[in-house]
Amino acid sequence: MTLFHFFNCAILTFGPHAVYYSATPLSEYDTLGTSIKAAVVYLITALVKLVCLATFLNVSETDSFDPYQELLKALIGFIDVAGLYFALTQLTHRNISQCHKFQAVGLGWAFADSVLHRLAPLWVGARGLEFTWDYIFQGLEANANLVLSLSLAALGSLMWLRKNKPKTLIPIIYACAGIVATMPSITSYLRQGLGWHLPKIVGFELFTSLAMAFISWQLFAACQRPSN
Amino acid sequence: MANLQKSEPSLGFVIPVYSSVITLLIIVMTCVELCDAVTVVDVYRLVQYDVGGMPFGSRLAALNHHAGSAVLSSGAADLSRTVLILPIRELNLTFIRESIGRRKPLGGLLLLLPLDFSPQDIENIGEADHSSAKQLVKEVLVELEQLLIHANIPYPVYFGFEDDDVNSVLADVKRNDATGQLATATTGGYKLVVAAPEPKKIASPTISNTQGWLPGLKADGGSNQLPTIAIVASYDTFGAAPALSVGSDSSGSGVVAVLEIARLFSILYSNPKTRGRYNLLFGMTSGGPYNYNGTQKWLHSLDQRFRETIDYAICLNSIGSSSNELWMHVSKPPENAYIKQIFEGFSNVAEELGLKVGLKHKKINISNPRVAWEHEQFSRLRVTALTVSELSVAPELLESTGGLSDKRQFVDEASISRSVKLVAESLARHIYGQEGKTIDIFADNSSLAVNPSYIRSWLDLLSATPRVAPFLSKNDPLIMALKKELTDHTVEVNVQQEVLDGIFTFYDSTSSRLHIYQVASVTFDLLLLLGLGSYLIVLFSFLVITTRGLDDLISLFRRPSSRKMKTA
DSSP, X not given: OHHHHHHHXXXXXXXXXXXXHHHSTTTTTTOHHHHHHHHHHHHHHHHHHHHHHHHHOOOOSSOOXXXXXXXXXXXXXXXXXXXXXXXXXXXXXXXXOHHHHHHHHHHHHHXXXXXXXXXXXXXXXXXXXXXXXXXXXXXXXXXXXXXXHHHHHHHHHHHHTOOOOOTTHHHXXXXXXXXXXXXXXXXXXXXXXXXXXXXXXXXXXXXXHHHHHHHHHHHHHHHHHHHO | XXXXXXXXXXXXXXXXXXXXXXXXXXXXHHXXXXXXXXXXXXXXXXXXXXXXXXXXXXXXXOEEEEEEEGGGGGSOOOOTTEEEEEEGGGOOHHHHHHHHHTTXXXXXXXXXXXXXXXXXXXXXXXXXXXXXXXXXXHHHHHHHHHHHHTSEESSOEEEEEOOHHHHHHHHHHHHHHHTTOOOOTTTOEXXXXXXXXXXXXXXXXXXXXXXXXXXXXXXXXXXXXXXXXEEEEEOOBOOSSGGGOOOIIIIIHHHHHHHHHHHHHHHHHHSGGGOOSSEEEEEEEOOOTTTTHHHHHHHHHSOHHHHHTEEXXXXXXXXXXXXXXEEEEESSOTTSHHHHHHHHHHHHHHHHHTOEEEEEEOOXXXXXXXXXXXXXXXXXXXXXXXXXXXXXXXXXXXXXXXXTTOOGGGXXXXXXXXXHHHHHHHHHHHHTTOTTSOOOTTOTTSTTOOOHHHHHHXXXXXXXXXXXXXXXXXXXXXXXXXXXXXXXXXXXXXXEEEEOOTTEEEXXXXXXXXXXXXXXXXXHHHHHHHHHXXXXXXXXXXXXXXXXXXXXXXXXXXOSSOOOOOOO
């Protein structure tokens, strides 16, 4: 029974990544190499973040929301953005269109994030006899994270890879990118500062990720039109 | 663009790092797996023993079934894969009697005792508690205990306490049962798991008898010719749950009394001017519930000539209840002059203390192996003996041996003090030839007064120590403590170790930890799988339609590699 539950939660957490890869033209253009490279860059970024957090952050005994600490965490979170920049611009890709490049990088990024943050708790926890809703919520969170990573990658590619953008849209692009990049800090503020419970937080994440995806899709389409 | 070589060197150190991480993960996994439950409680198993090959008690220890409550007991449902959780306060004894009598199959039984019967609760005891609710629970426990220990139960029976976690689980289970559905693998609910190995026989259980010797004032002929008086009590217990059998009244009170009398007489005998012309022998025997097996072995180990110098022996059994009536049980007929003399001495002192002492005669039948009182073992070797007890009727085998209901809160230490004074005063008047005279040797507020805090501290210690003989090792701390205490008060102390007689065999595994898990049913998992499958399929179709167009989706449908697809 419990291995069954583990299997269910695993396909909820990792299934969408595989589905996305096979459903979109990514599989036809064989962009797996790009995704894997993006995943490796994510790992290195995570290690760097860990070292910075350990060095600069002091562990608080209480569970309260400390603005200064959260600001520090947000700043360190921008290392994420730097890593994404590196993955998008510096890695050599074969000739794949920008449209597919950001998708592949975003997919690899989100997959590495899910594996690193969610596989171990899933394996240890979901196989026990005890039943909790936590792992299902964790899977939903992984889905939201996938959408957020894709939107961040899209905005990133717009910012750094596309040279001719309509002037009016540039501030909007940067603003959206800023919002998406600071999403982790917002979530932790909601959890600790306002005391929201897991279902509410997951709902909020799903909603915002869909909203940001829609906005970045519109922006991307808008930027695509002049070059066509 | 910077071209970083990230192939060979990084791969070289990545693999060992990953393998060590995986090993660490596996180690963490196995540790975390064990503390996964909603609740973990300590539970104590029903005793498992054989008498002459006949099995009694609960024969299994491992438990792994769904939980059910008393609501189910009335229906005709099949309970062979259910563990019933029954609080003692609301217990229906007829149900238990029926299901044991008719050998109904049951997955297991978890009986919940009220929290104030817990051994950890000793500090909160004040005066002896006599509320009617507690008395009712006590009576139910006595009956339940007798029922359980004389039955052969093929499923595990455990005793636990009603703490908050278990109570909330029980409330949940009752609520689920009210819907009429049995909790099984397909309907979810709670699962109770006790991981215990198969119970094994205890090979050669030892019983330890401790004796202390206070020599009397030697006349010119040497102390061997002085008569001896023995004061004996049995210190071990037997009950339905061996890990909870503390026997505060049944054997604890006797032991405390022997220790206090030893202390008082050691003060008297330390000064040669007040040393009496009798030797005193203090004995603490084991094997009481099993026909006083230990006493028999102890007496046989004594030299026969020495046994003949024993004038009489006083055995103490259950003197802790707060009634004003004590009984002297004898096996020699009451018309016997010696018995009359001793009884008169006791009655005189009892009158002064406000107690009432009665005399009861029970003939011993040598061919009957049943030994109901400790003094009968002395009588079988032709030593005059009597038992002082609050019980008026001889108990049956394994009855009144300090079981679940015999707890500290039902014992009155003032009664023990009074009984100690009764025995000590009568003894002292006999030893110093002051019978019939109005003299108070152990007067209150004197240096020879009975010490209530001594009694209380030993009683508290004994009430926190389960003392079922087969489960006490040779060097158990309690036996060492009793030996040390006797060494403080007497001149010569001996500990005799024997093996318990062959007809009783005991099995181990008396306490375990119970894990309570909240489980979801298989139907839930199947529904979840169905939901997730359809979600992924919808996601797939949506992505194909938006990125490649509807025609691609339909062409996938027509592909020879079969995929079961439902178009939205």
